[in-house]
Amino acid sequence: EAGVAQSPRYKIIEKRQSVAFWCNPISGHATLYWYQQILGQGPKLLIQFQNNGVVDDSQLPKDRFSAERLKGVDSTLKIQPAKLEDSAVYLCASMAGRELYNEQFFGPGTRLTVL
Amino acid sequence: AQKITQTQPGMFVQEKEAVTLDCTYDTSDPSYGLFWYKQPSSGEMIFLIYQGSYDQQNATEGRYSLNFQKARKSANLVISASQLGDSAMYFCAMEGNTGNQFYFGTGTSLTVIP
Numbered sequence: 581e582a583g584v585a586q587s588p589r590y591k592i593i594e595k596r597q598s599v600a601f602w603c604n605p606i607s608g609h610a611t612l613y614w615y616q617q618i619l620g621q622g623p624k625l626l627i628q629f630q631n632n633g634v635v636d637d638s639q640l641p642k643d644r645f646s647a648e649r650l651k652g653v654d655s656t657l658k659i660q661p662a663k664l665e666d667s668a669v670y671l672c673a674s675m676a677g678r679e680l681y682n683e684q685f686f687g688p689g690t691r692l693t694v695l
Numbered sequence: 696a697q698k699i700t701q702t703q704p705g706m707f708v709q710e711k712e713a714v715t716l717d718c719t720y721d722t723s724d725p726s727y728g729l730f731w732y733k734q735p736s737s738g739e740m741i742f743l744i745y746q747g748s749y750d751q752q753n754a755t756e757g758r759y760s761l762n763f764q765k766a767r768k769s770a771n772l773v774i775s776a777s778q779l780g781d782s783a784m785y786f787c788a789m790e791g792n793t794g795n796q797f798y799f800g801t802g803t804s805l806t807v808i809p
Contacts, residue, residue, distance in 0.1 A: 613797070622699075622786050622799035623740075636796055669738060683730075684797065686740035 582606065584687035586672050592693045598660040601690045605653070605674030611635075613684065614647055614657050615671040623671055629655060659692075667694045698722075699787050701800035708777045709808050715762070716772040716803045718787030728790040729770040731761065734802070735783040743785075746770055777807045 585604040593599050605612050610631050615623035626645065627637040631652035640647065644663070649655040659666055669691050673684040698721040708714035720729065731743040746754045746761045754761040762771040774781055787800040 615799075620801075622701075622788075622801050624799070625797060628796060671740065673740070683742050683745065684740075685742075686732075689738050691738070 584672055584674050584685050586670075586687035586690055588690060589688060590691045590693075592695065593662055594695050595664055596661040598658065599662055599692065600656050600658045601670050601672075601692075603655045603657070603672030603687060605655070605672070606676075606685055609674035609676050609685070610652070611675040612649055612655050613671075613673040613675070614655070615673065617669045617671055617689070619668070626657070626670075662692075662694045664694050667692055699789050699798050699800035701787055701803050703803045704801075705804045705806070707806050707808055708774075708781075710779060711776055713773060713775045714777055714805065716774070716785050716787075716805065718770045718772065718800060720768050720770060720787075720789050722768075722789060722791060724791045729761070729763070730788040730790065730797075731759070731770075731772045732786045732788060732799075733781075733783045734786060740786070744772065774805075779807050779809060781805060782807045 587602050591599055612629040614626045616626050617623045626640045627647045628635040629649040632649045645659055647657045669689040671689045672687040675684050700719045703717055727748045729746045733741045733743050744754050744756045744759045744761050746763045753763050758775045760773045762773055784802045784804050786802045789798050
């Protein structure tokens, strides 16, 4: 089966510009996660979707970050406007269901550099 | 609040030797899951092993085993017979039972020396 797809793989922008990332989870996976991984740190959860509803967005900087998952499949994460500290790898992951202890499958990530 | 702690920023191990990567956690959830992921320099996160909080036996997956000590709230990863390809970042993670949220530690960088 195809894995989690993300695009673009790399993005360089200047501060105050806008950027959007796309994620296509594994087919049939109900749960989708967006993580931010700053260099040298572990992934930090930004937002979690269950189908097309938000389960947790408590760590999403809502003044500049937004995410949606229309139709409960693909998802986009947007940053507007970007700051220097947003430079990180943005990881998307999906999971089959809501049963406990399912494995998350990660995409390759999008490496964002804000200049 | 959930918390994962990895106190070893970097570890070195001789090829073919065993190595233990430490992980402690803190949670008030009665049931939870513990995971280890490997992240090579290429960036992808690779699932290694899982331990459920109610599992009686320590999890094993090939050369990976998880030394689970519930009372001490530790879930250390043991890699036996290290290989050069094991050089990577290793992350411990926990899933709570309230909404499938995952919490990751800060990671341990493992270098296998020939």
